[in-house]
Amino acid sequence: xxxxxxxxRELANLRAWVLPAVAAAxxxxxxxxxxxxxxxxxxxxxxxxxxxxxxxTEGISQRALAARLGIEAPTLSxxxxxxxxxxVVERVADPDDGRAWRVRIAGSxxxxxxxxxxxxxxxxxxxxxxxxxxxxxxxxxxxxxANLEEP
Numbered sequence: 001x002x003x004x005x006x007x008x009r010e011l012a013n014l015r016a017w018v019l020p021a022v023a024a025a026x027x028x029x030x031x032x033x034x035x036x037x038x039x040x041x042x043x044x045x046x047x048x049x050x051x052x053x054x055x056x057t058e059g060i061s062q063r064a065l066a067a068r069l070g071i072e073a074p075t076l077s078x079x080x081x082x083x084x085x086x087x088v089v090e091r092v093a094d095p096d097d098g099r100a101w102r103v104r105i106a107g108s109x110x111x112x113x114x115x116x117x118x119x120x121x122x123x124x125x126x127x128x129x130x131x132x133x134x135x136x137x138x139x140x141x142x143x144x145x146a147n148l149e150e151p
Contacts, residue, residue, distance in 0.1 A: 018144070029125060036117045041086075049079050050088060050105065050114065059092050059102030 034044045042050075052068050053060065062080065066073040080103055083089040088109045094100035105111070126134060 022141070022144070029121070032121055032124075033117070036121060037114070040113055040117070042114065045079050046083055046088075047114065049076065049083060050111065053089065053103065053105050054111075056104055059094075059104030061094065061100060062103055065103055 066076045090106040091101040
């Protein structure tokens, strides 16, 4: 079934709008998080490492963590060292490989202030957006990601 030209133009305009809008939202979210986290002395790169480690009670290898974050292992090593010095993460021996280390959130680390910031930024970002629209956004963004991951 052929779609009317007007509808085709509207669809093309919306499609052309989607990726720039997602990128713009990501830039603003990143800048906001950076600003808020700076008050705690945490960089966005450090926050991403901490976020990737949440729920990893046994820890994760540095190589696997770098892959998860999409960064190079040497870059990650510097960030982990800083977080370790601050008492946020710890390196523990890998029980399966005596030569390897796993990284995990330090048992003594309190991420309460970080979580407050995250909740605050999330709340600000989604303010005045109805639940149904947020659910649609979640579904649409998941589909965009899946579409882009396919060849």
